[in-house]
Amino acid sequence: MSELTTAHAPAAHGSAHGETSLGVDSRKLGIWAFLGSETMFFGALIVTYLIYKPVNAARSDAQLPHEMLGINFTALLAAILLASSLTMVLSLASIRKNDQKWFTIWLAATAGLGLCFLGGQVYEFTHLYHEGLTLSSSLLGTTFFVLTGFHGTHVAIGVAWLLSVLFRSRTLGYNVAEHMDVELVGLYWHFVDLVWVAVFTLIYLLP
Amino acid sequence: MATVERPLQRPVGIPQASAAPSGWLSWFSTVDHKKIGIMYMLSAFVFFIIGGIEALLMRIQLGTPNNTFLSPDVYNQLMTMHGTTMVFLAVMPLNVGLGNYIVPLMIGARDMAFPRMNALSIWLFILGGLMLYSSFILGGAPNAGWFAYAPLTEKGPTLSATHGMDYWILGLTLTGVASIAGAVNFIVTILNMRAPGMKINRMPLFAWAQLVTQFIVIFAFPSLTVAQVFLLFDRNFGTRFFLANEGGDPMLWLHLFWFFGHPEVYILILPVFGIVSEVLPVFSRKPIFGYAFIAYSTVAIGFLGFLVWAHHMFGTGLGPMVDAFFSGASMLIAIPTGVKIFNWIATIYRGSIQMKAAMYYALGFIAMFVIGGISGITLASPPVDLQQTDSYYVVAHFHYVLFGGAIFGIFAGTFYWFPKFTGRYLNETLGKVQFWILLIGFNLTFGPMHELGTQGMPRRIYTYEAGMGWDFWNMVQTVASFGIAIAVALFMWNMIVSLRSGQRATNDPWDGATLEWATASPPPAYNFASTPTVHSRRPLWDSKYPDLDVAHSPTTKPVKRRELAPLDLEELNRPVEPGSIHLPSPTFAPLYVAIALCVVFYGILYLSTAAIPSVIAIVVGLGFFAFGVTVWLRAADRDNASAH
Numbered sequence: 001m002s003e004l005t006t007a008h009a010p011a012a013h014g015s016a017h018g019e020t021s022l023g024v025d026s027r028k029l030g031i032w033a034f035l036g037s038e039t040m041f042f043g044a045l046i047v048t049y050l051i052y053k054p055v056n057a058a059r060s061d062a063q064l065p066h067e068m069l070g071i072n073f074t075a076l077l078a079a080i081l082l083a084s085s086l087t088m089v090l091s092l093a094s095i096r097k098n099d100q101k102w103f104t105i106w107l108a109a110t111a112g113l114g115l116c117f118l119g120g121q122v123y124e125f126t127h128l129y130h131e132g133l134t135l136s137s138s139l140l141g142t143t144f145f146v147l148t149g150f151h152g153t154h155v156a157i158g159v160a161w162l163l164s165v166l167f168r169s170r171t172l173g174y175n176v177a178e179h180m181d182v183e184l185v186g187l188y189w190h191f192v193d194l195v196w197v198a199v200f201t202l203i204y205l206l207p
Numbered sequence: 208m209a210t211v212e213r214p215l216q217r218p219v220g221i222p223q224a225s226a227a228p229s230g231w232l233s234w235f236s237t238v239d240h241k242k243i244g245i246m247y248m249l250s251a252f253v254f255f256i257i258g259g260i261e262a263l264l265m266r267i268q269l270g271t272p273n274n275t276f277l278s279p280d281v282y283n284q285l286m287t288m289h290g291t292t293m294v295f296l297a298v299m300p301l302n303v304g305l306g307n308y309i310v311p312l313m314i315g316a317r318d319m320a321f322p323r324m325n326a327l328s329i330w331l332f333i334l335g336g337l338m339l340y341s342s343f344i345l346g347g348a349p350n351a352g353w354f355a356y357a358p359l360t361e362k363g364p365t366l367s368a369t370h371g372m373d374y375w376i377l378g379l380t381l382t383g384v385a386s387i388a389g390a391v392n393f394i395v396t397i398l399n400m401r402a403p404g405m406k407i408n409r410m411p412l413f414a415w416a417q418l419v420t421q422f423i424v425i426f427a428f429p430s431l432t433v434a435q436v437f438l439l440f441d442r443n444f445g446t447r448f449f450l451a452n453e454g455g456d457p458m459l460w461l462h463l464f465w466f467f468g469h470p471e472v473y474i475l476i477l478p479v480f481g482i483v484s485e486v487l488p489v490f491s492r493k494p495i496f497g498y499a500f501i502a503y504s505t506v507a508i509g510f511l512g513f514l515v516w517a518h519h520m521f522g523t524g525l526g527p528m529v530d531a532f533f534s535g536a537s538m539l540i541a542i543p544t545g546v547k548i549f550n551w552i553a554t555i556y557r558g559s560i561q562m563k564a565a566m567y568y569a570l571g572f573i574a575m576f577v578i579g580g581i582s583g584i585t586l587a588s589p590p591v592d593l594q595q596t597d598s599y600y601v602v603a604h605f606h607y608v609l610f611g612g613a614i615f616g617i618f619a620g621t622f623y624w625f626p627k628f629t630g631r632y633l634n635e636t637l638g639k640v641q642f643w644i645l646l647i648g649f650n651l652t653f654g655p656m657h658e659l660g661t662q663g664m665p666r667r668i669y670t671y672e673a674g675m676g677w678d679f680w681n682m683v684q685t686v687a688s689f690g691i692a693i694a695v696a697l698f699m700w701n702m703i704v705s706l707r708s709g710q711r712a713t714n715d716p717w718d719g720a721t722l723e724w725a726t727a728s729p730p731p732a733y734n735f736a737s738t739p740t741v742h743s744r745r746p747l748w749d750s751k752y753p754d755l756d757v758a759h760s761p762t763t764k765p766v767k768r769r770e771l772a773p774l775d776l777e778e779l780n781r782p783v784e785p786g787s788i789h790l791p792s793p794t795f796a797p798l799y800v801a802i803a804l805c806v807v808f809y810g811i812l813y814l815s816t817a818a819i820p821s822v823i824a825i826v827v828g829l830g831f832f833a834f835g836v837t838v839w840l841r842a843a844d845r846d847n848a849s850a851h
Contacts, residue, residue, distance in 0.1 A: 020399040026320045029399055033391045033425055041429035044463060048437070048448070055454055136445030139454045146440060164840075172844065 056139040084113035236793035238322035247304030258292035270685030272673035282669035283350035290353030302478035312723035315402025320395040330801030335381030342374035349375035357449030357460035390424035404741035416481025427470035434463035443815035465516035479616030490566040491558025504543035537587035564638030568619035575611025600660025626712030648690025655680035720748035794842040799835030
């Protein structure tokens with residue numbers, strides 16, 4: 001009899017835009033598909049870094065990560081970015097409770113921490129350039145700047161996105177039922193954070 | 208039973224006739240999947256013609272030994288642009304165009320999930336293609352093959368000195384962004400916007416094929432993008448990813464490129480498998496044989512496609528273990544593909560076959576694709592491959608798959624769905640004449656390449672000495688290639704004539720089975736007056752013939768069709784009060800965003816040679832991008848507000 005089943009349960013969370021076949025909001029499904037694609041993008045960048053790590057180390061004029069890159073400052077940056085994931089979670093939790101004040105504060109804090117990370121990365125890049133590690137100085141420079149640079153670009157896009165959600169929250173107003181914009185930027189932000197955990201571990205922590 | 212009215216799943220707006228751009232301008236602001244599908248198909252067809260002219264020029268050059276019709280450099284540019292055009296600007300967007308038009312209709316949706324993003328995809332595709340072709344005027348086209356092997360593509364006096372390869376990188380990146388945006392759109396549409404009752408195992412096989420294809424797109428394209436970024440940096444910003452004398456490795460290019468490039472082959476052919484799976488049962492008056500096998504073998508091909516990229520690299524000396532793995536994985540793909548072929552043949556078997564033009568092309572597809580598939584199997588064997596790779600045997604193989612396969616299948620789909628697009632039939636007689644000219648021209652052009660390749664004629668050469676035993680067949684091929692051109696010209700003539708005065712088609716001209724035939728030809732902007740409710744795999748057929756038995760698999764008990772609630776065709780096509788159905792309103796925002804990205808990409812392209820104007824272009828482009836996004840968000844918010 002399953003062929004005759006006509007029942008089509010409405011979406012559990014009752015989206016304002018009507019039910020969907022899977023019961024998940026379409027925009028959320030879309031961002032998941034997009035992040036799947038992004039995973040492959042960063043996967044290729046990270047694999048390239050790992051392939052060239054021993055190649056670079058074997059050269060006579062090798063520039064080695066643990067000599068060129070200080071870990072303390074970057075560890076601080078990593079902590080800042082991790083903290084921004086926490087504030088993002090708190091911001092989403094606040095709007096789900098319709099707490100407009102704390103929603104705004106946590107969202108602004110997320111964007112602020114993201115900006116701090118970017119500022120720190122700019123400082124780190126300039127510092128390394130003066131130390132002699134450049135895009136064309138060695139394979140380490142090539143792979144390091146392209147990988148961290150693309151991650152930084154993603155953080156910058158994320159900050160712009162966060163700020164636009166912040167701005168739109170003043171004009172549109174998000175509430176308990178309508179906060180998909182916040183969820184979407186949150187998913188993207190957590191992804192960018194997760195990528196940094198992988199990048200940081202592979203570049204700075206692995207011997 | 209009345210069909211269930213279902214709220215539209217998308218942010219929507221009431222079309223305002225006064226504010227909406229009309230006439231030719233409406234094509235620039237449209238967010239209707241059907242118009243976008245037509246734009247995809249027409250622009251891809253134009254690129255197909257251009258790529259074909261490039262092929263003809265190459266064939267003239269190769270027709271006689273020691274020919275001086277083209278210079279080596281021009282030949283290289285034409286060869287590169289022919290391959291790039293056919294893969295990225297012709298076959299892929301033709302499939303996307305058919306999918307864009309048909310898939311939402313097939314699954315009973317009003318539009319794609321993200322109509323504005325759909326418009327962004329078409330504009331990025333068109334602008335990316337134009338950017339690629341602007342290289343001919345602005346200093347020389349790319350000239351190192353569509354595979355762009357590093358270090359041949361590195362910048363250097365003896366290598367690739369012009370900006371041509373930069374155009375290849377950035378133009379294709381634009382179309383790549385379009386592909387990924389389109390893929391996300393298709394995936395969400397197919398997974399999330401099916402009509403009530405259209406469970407995933409009741410979806411038409413064309414929708415299945417598109418779904419798997421788009422999953423391949425989102426996982427394969429990033430690898431190409433990364434490779435292109437590396438090459439761009441190598442050429443312009445002093446990195447050394449692929450420069451062996453500075454520690455880089457050209458093999459990295461091969462791996463990244465073919466990790467994309469092999470799945471790309473399935474991006475090109477899987478939707479065509481879907482087309483054929485729709486056409487054959489309708490003209491055989493039988494249900495498709497082994498629906499589940501065809502669907503699951505599509506998934507299997509999608510998965511295996513990612514495990515076989517290194518079979519393009521046997522000649523590079525990967526070592527016997529690696530060769531063995533990739534050889535085995537490549538041959539495995541023949542299993543799900545063979546499953547499909549046998550299912551198609553079983554579908555025709557004992558059918559009451561109607562030999563319409565679409566059926567000619569579908570059958571031609573099977574025959575040609577089998578030839579290409581078998582030469583593919585021989586190439587998957589490393590010892591054979593080491594002999595044949597980079598010879599004309601490989602050229603024969605992939606033309607049998609991509610022209611004999613993909614293009615024949617796309618012709619089948621075009622003849623099949625043309626009445627739905629336009630309300631008129633394509634001329635059947637012209638179509639059949641075209642088929643025979645195309646079939647003969649095609650086989651005489653590419654068939655002898657098997658022989659030439661075995662005789663040792665290398666690919667990618669622009670001329671050859673007389674007396675190598677290659678003269679005769681090369682001349683035959685060149686003459687025959689004009690047969691293909693005549694066939695394509697005949698098709699264009701057919702389209703023009705049929706659009707003007709073709710025989711009028713009814714809503715359901717072929718006595719079809721799937722939902723797109725349940726609405727008007729051409730369909731109204733809102734597709735269906737009310738959302739259809741689906742009870743079987745062939746909702747329209749089962750509604751038309753309620754007294755026939757239906758069994759979807761040997762394990763389920765047959766039920767009478769009349770026990771299935773039929774589609775209410777009158778209700779689906781009832782006259783609709785204007786304003787009662789909400790549709791996304793037209794907007795120029797996607798066009799703005801696409802133009803902005805294009806400006807930014809031109810800036811990046813000239814960053815290393817003309818820094819100041821480039822930076823200005825990038826800044827202006829980013830500013831215009833922000834403007835485009837703002838207009839976009841306003842349009843979205845307006846639609847949201849009017850939907851509530």
